[in-house]
Amino acid sequence: MDQPIVGILHPGSMGAAVAACAVTNAAKVLWCETGRSAVSAGRATQFSLTPVATLSELLDRSDIVISLCPPAAAEDLAHDVAGHRFTGVYVEANAINPERIQRITALLEPGATVVDGGVVGSPPVGGKIPTLYLSGPPSATARIEALFAGTAVRTAVLGTEVGKASALKLAYASFQKTSRVLVALAVGMAREHDVDQELIEVASRRTDSYLSEPQYVAKAAARAWRWGPELEEAADALAAAGLPPEMLRAAAATLARWHDVKDDGELTLTDALERLAQP
Template identity: 35%
Template structure:
């Protein structure tokens, strides 16, 4: 049994925590300043609420909105723990975190359930040890080597397409509405691009509930492109799309 702590208990964090509890680990979290919804999720997941992390904590798992990743890490810079940053940030962002023992993480897929789970990409010198924590869970770990930043690079490349293309589709639909050609465009999609109207509907649903946190993720992806000498305008525009009401 390992002693693990979660910074927050959002939908993903609480579900990951529940898997770790089910695997026999002791999982704590910090409820100060969190919503009643987070507290309810944490209780349902079997997480132990504490005011401060005990010295026995071995692993601290950060799963939070990407815009908060740096601030969250700074709060725990003095702790001698393995700090897993599993947030959707640029490789340069995760490398900038000043924590004791940093493991880079990137989650692909939705919150884990009893039957299935996401892929958790990991990189860093202690990535194998973190992966071992999830052996009896539905979270599927993929260790990508010893370099911090590799897991975040994998996540950025994946989301650059999935969420970036969703933003483009949303913007095309808004353009068609503005030009009053939405009806014939959707009819053409049904004929020549079957499945696209359904994908648009899914993108609209997701953007309604999660678009606010995707703004920062698109900005992080844009930084990833720019740092590689590639055009970054696609995802800066995607951030604008997700930031629109």
């Protein structure tokens, strides 16, 4: 099979790193530079992505398009793509609930072939190897497997039903991200009573406890602008299944207290906890 031309929407920290892996087996990986930040442009250059001026040009030239953006923007982006009558393989790899991926599939088909995707793990840099879970038509998922063969992105096909990959991603995210929020609350409460070190000592006896990693709270705070909407998506999925969504909505509301420290790599645990206590 000829090497495909791939378009990435858009090269954020995860999108750019995943696109960099696609470069290995693609003829070219395109990104649309219009309206993107200097930080995005720097990532794209770092990972050898090819700039194009417009979304229309990217879609016209691409055989495969991978959508990796903040969850709240996923559907609007799909509407933009649908308006250009894209006819290739569209990988909806955002952390959105299964009902939204069904709507996006209905929007893009029959012109495009939609593959449901969900990335579990950190961006594939520095030796990290995330898994891109896929569900959808076998011929299309096979193309995505081939695209990432031999790279730092593992692929795993869950079946032909669109929605499975999104459901797995959100099920995992529900526990992982809510657990980090609970760590912040637990450490914050303990600190208020001057027993935070004792709490960490207790937790450190269990190597599988997030409570033994309190410094991660600062990273959670810097990522809150992304994690909050993802948990809202997961809450919608729980509600659709007849399960109570309140815990995830509460976790999202907690994360909202950190929205003003977006991607702040200098944030400390103390700073994060103070912001949590004083919205």
